[in-house]
Amino acid sequence: MSDMEHLAPDDVSAYLDGELPPAEGDAARSHLEACPECRAQHDRLASVARALGALPRPVPSEGEREAWRAAVQAELAAGGSRPSSRAATPRWAWPAAAAAAVALIAGVGLFVARRPGASPPGVAAPTVVSPPTTGDLSPGAGGGQCHPEAVPQPRELTTGDIEKLVGQLVSDCAGKLQRRDVATRQRQFTAELSRGVPNTDACAKEVYDQMATPLIPVFAQPARFNSQDAVVIVFLTTLKQPATANDPLDSRQAFVLQLGDCAILDTATQF
Amino acid sequence: MTDDQLVQAYLAGRKEAFAELMARHEDRVYALAWRMMGNRQDALDASQEVFLQLLRKLDRYDSRAAFTTWLYRVASNVCYDQLRRRARQPVLSPESEPPPVEDPRWAEPFDAVDVRPELSRALGGLSEDFRTVVVLHDIEQLRYDDIAQILEIPVGTVKSRLSRGRHELAERLRNTLAEEERPR
Numbered sequence: 480m481s482d483m484e485h486l487a488p489d490d491v492s493a494y495l496d497g498e499l500p501p502a503e504g505d506a507a508r509s510h511l512e513a514c515p516e517c518r519a520q521h522d523r524l525a526s527v528a529r530a531l532g533a534l535p536r537p538v539p540s541e542g543e544r545e546a547w548r549a550a551v552q553a554e555l556a557a558g559g560s561r562p563s564s565r566a567a568t569p570r571w572a573w574p575a576a577a578a579a580a581v582a583l584i585a586g587v588g589l590f591v592a593r594r595p596g597a598s599p600p601g602v603a604a605p606t607v608v609s610p611p612t613t614g615d616l617s618p619g620a621g622g623g624q625c626h627p628e629a630v631p632q633p634r635e636l637t638t639g640d641i642e643k644l645v646g647q648l649v650s651d652c653a654g655k656l657q658r659r660d661v662a663t664r665q666r667q668f669t670a671e672l673s674r675g676v677p678n679t680d681a682c683a684k685e686v687y688d689q690m691a692t693p694l695i696p697v698f699a700q701p702a703r704f705n706s707q708d709a710v711v712i713v714f715l716t717t718l719k720q721p722a723t724a725n726d727p728l729d730s731r732q733a734f735v736l737q738l739g740d741c742a743i744l745d746t747a748t749q750f
Numbered sequence: 751m752t753d754d755q756l757v758q759a760y761l762a763g764r765k766e767a768f769a770e771l772m773a774r775h776e777d778r779v780y781a782l783a784w785r786m787m788g789n790r791q792d793a794l795d796a797s798q799e800v801f802l803q804l805l806r807k808l809d810r811y812d813s814r815a816a817f818t819t820w821l822y823r824v825a826s827n828v829c830y831d832q833l834r835r836r837a838r839q840p841v842l843s844p845e846s847e848p849p850p851v852e853d854p855r856w857a858e859p860f861d862a863v864d865v866r867p868e869l870s871r872a873l874g875g876l877s878e879d880f881r882t883v884v885v886l887h888d889i890e891q892l893r894y895d896d897i898a899q900i901l902e903i904p905v906g907t908v909k910s911r912l913s914r915g916r917h918e919l920a921e922r923l924r925n926t927l928a929e930e931e932r933p934r
Binding site: 488489491492493496498523524526527528530531532534536537538539543544546547548550551554555638692718743744745746747748 | 781
């Protein structure tokens with residue numbers, strides 16, 4: 480069989496799952512009947528899949544279920560699901576929503592992205608939320624009026640801060656950037672942020688390599704986290720499935736990355 | 751009531767609908783969290799965080815996708831976040847506590863060599879990306895296109911990660927699985 484062309488390992492695995500198209504599946508079956516090497520590989524993978532499928536299913540105890548329910552009850556008592564401004568607010572209500580967002584953010588005063596030069600260095604100021612772009616949908620046109628935000632002053636971060644950051648960041652790019660903008664804006668914004676906050680470029684690339692979702696960076700700031708020098712970068716992304724070219728990037732993911740090797744120290748997602 | 755109807759009932763003000771939704775899916779969430787996090791305490795913490803995230807974000811659920819797809823996506827993201835927060839591999843030492851098993855279907859001992867400790871350790875040694883796909887497919891029994899939706903990756907990437915994850919497991923378990931497969 481040494482002169483036989485073997486099946487690709489991914490195809491052996493997919494054949495095992497019945498996930499190959501019919502014609503490819505038939506061809507794989509014929510090949511497996513004739514090729515002991517591929518058949519041995521198939522059998523090894525089948526053993527693994529069988530063993531995984533036979534693992535005992537962990538079941539929570541009644542006390543553990545009660546603890547979850549108590550936590551949920553406490554959350555419900557505190558307000559539960561908050562209305563989503565972007566998803567639930569009709570377009571005519573955007574000015575009111577924007578005013579409400581400004582009031583909220585001004586009250587909190589933490590990690591608010593702003594247009595460059597709009598505020599004194601180190602002082603976060605709110606930016607009014609803008610309605611989604613609906614006009615020009617040509618490639619790269621989205622987000623024409625928005626800018627990434629680099630804040631050069633380092634700050635001490637905690638896990639609570641990073642969660643607040645993704646929950647409260649108001650970027651003037653929110654709702655304007657679309658899936659189709661990723662290729663151009665990712666490069667442009669990464670370069671712009673890196674000019675204001677060193678190491679942003681290298682660490683953002685580390686995130687791009689690890690994450691399969693479309694990401695455009697909109698905020699960067701040097702930081703200290705767990706006594707380590709770091710950079711915090713917030714990306715706009717979309718969790719919509721399937722994402723089309725016109726879908727807005729309306730979710731946020733924050734990463735705290737260690738300077739040097741850009742190891743991920745902390746992360747939080749706003750769904 | 752369907753999951754979607756429970757979501758709508760909750761959003762309409764019936765708070766007890768969320769409790770029903772939670773009761774339906776808590777075993778599924780806990781099982782995924784256990785296999786992703788690798789130990790009981792972290793699985794409990796992650797599961798609670800999943801339920802709180804669901805509660806906070808339920809108004810963002812898009813009913814064009816199955817509720818379970820969205821549930822798995824939230825749960826996977828919570829586990830990813832917590833794993834990165836810990837910045838370490840799951841704890842899967844030989845001394846680690848085995849998952850509690852109350853379901854008699856799963857309590858029957860293997861009649862061949864018990865590969866479970868080695869398999870659990872090997873699974874915990876996979877990268878997060880590979881482990882997630884392997885868990886969702888081979889343990890949770892989801893199809894490629896469902897996993898692609900949950901993780902927001904192409905189906906081809908699911909196929910590749912699953913294959914590479916399985917090959918890595920097969921390599922790590924070469925001797926153990928050979929022993930298990932031997933006729934007795």
